[in-house]
Amino acid sequence: MENKTMNKRVYGILGISSIMGNWNADFSGYPKSTTDGNVFGSDKALKYPMKKMWDNEGKKVIYIKSLNEKLIPRTLKERYIKVFEDEDLKDVKKVLTNLMAAVDIKNFGATFAEAGCNIAITGAVQIGQGFNKYIDTNAEEQDILSPFKDAKAKEKNEVKAKAKAKANNLSEDDIEVKDAQNSTLGTKITSNEAHYFYPFVINPLAYKELVDLDVTEGYTEEDYQNFKRTALVSATAFATNSKVGCENEFAVFVETESDAYLPNLSEYVTFAKCEDKNIIDLKKLANILKDMSQQIKSVEIYYNPYTTELTNDDIKAAKHFNIITSKEV
Template sequence: MTYNKRIFGAAIIKAINSNYNADFSGQPRTLPDGTVYATDKAFKYAVKNYLKNVYSTESVLYFKRFNDEFVPFSLDDAYANMFPEHKDTKDKKIVAKDILSCLDIRLFGATFAKKGKSNNIAISVHGPVQINHGVNIWKENNIFSEQIMSPFRNPDEKSEEKQATTLGRQSKLQEGHYLHHFSVNPQNLQEVVRLAGEGAKNISDSDISKLQEGMSCGVTWYDSASKAGSENEVLIWIVLTESSKLVLPNLTQLVKMEEEKRDGKVVLDCSELSKKLAAFNSQIESIEIARNEASILIENAPENAIVKNL
């Protein structure tokens, strides 16, 4: 069934001695004032990875894959691999229908450019799900680095240390709580659905359920040497009524993390969020707050909110 309601929310990712989203030098990303942040791509990657692995029957196109020689696919390669019967098509409707059959594109959108022998096909899909950069809302931004040793020597014969194993360095954030604001607007997808024509997949109730699930546990699910210690901590999920025209501000303005822990847990104060939502009760269908009860306390949650454990 086609999903037609808008959603606003926030996801908080906890990082303890972890590097949730490194820059190209391997350091946690920082704003000019030193505040640690993460791109929207880091969160999307974790969600896509979860959906690809848990829902193996769903097609996920925008995800790194390799050919038999372990070379990453180009976009054309990925499309041809997923839709071999249409790899040479020049029909924009067929391409639009194909890419809408992919769950990640129905959710996050894409800029798709397919090279043809005589003409190129370009389709811009404005995704219903829009995610902001995640900013650390904890009081500290303590980054530390440590040396690590490789089990292999430097093969450079000119190196003075050619007989010794090489040293590397890794950097991590001591503690952080990244808050990503997000919104879901199914209307964003409708222009491409109309272009694709009859039989094209639209965003559905099932897609939204999978999205909510992926946003709840995708980071915890994805584990690597640098991201060990990064976990989903909170998901705030606000569903508006179908007729609502309400536009909520960025939730980073409406929730605040207290500077002192209580019983070893951080405390998220939702007072401003509760005040804001109370003024629009008639336009809000439901409010859910899922949290990791082992690491965070929720204070002053909205009156009608369903608070549950991740």
């Protein structure tokens, strides 16, 4: 294959707003947080809507849940066979070539350990944890009335009745077991408001060895543009029950020379609210990009001008775009 690896690195930030939504819940149902209470979203929470969008577009996606004809989740091997229509897993080079043709693996990498193939691919795109930068975030718990009664209510009440009979030295026949008389209550947990900022970096040279093995043409400009297009809209497009209210609100793409190394850029922006506008302060980001200006090729900033203002936005030659319309502002 021809080596088409793009000759640059990309650093950036992806910002997600959550208004009465739950961007990334833990197993308790509450927004995920660190031990000291800082709310954050995992990289998986950001990648999943992107994978879902690619899958809906008919692109090859491996690492996404899918069901077989019995409505049971497929294994990794079954998913591979489903996507590539190829049951031969003995030819490792062929398997590797197929894997690199999947858009999620081409971006994020993969670990594939099936049928003698033990393959680990470090993705060209690395996304960090997205910390919420809005200080007044609170979890909201809502009670939801179900239209149905609990089908197992009588069974549960029977267990309680037996325990009560035993505790009071009564016969189980003396305890009345009632079925549910009312419909059940559920719970929905959301954040009143949260603003997550994810750092990311794209290193096309991550696939240098795979290019040498002739299993891929490398991470190309086309791959980057596809990632960029999807990263700007996938959260907004992914409107599930808990994700309604979660939207793409901010993004920065800094293209640099291939030997330029920048830190996590999300640490160099701050967020605040002022009356009816969100304020994103870019002072620290502008300073670090100014100091690295000789190695920076371009800077693009996407934001929602209807809800957000950028302050201290003194970044040389930066282009600004409406994140909703993609038009330059």
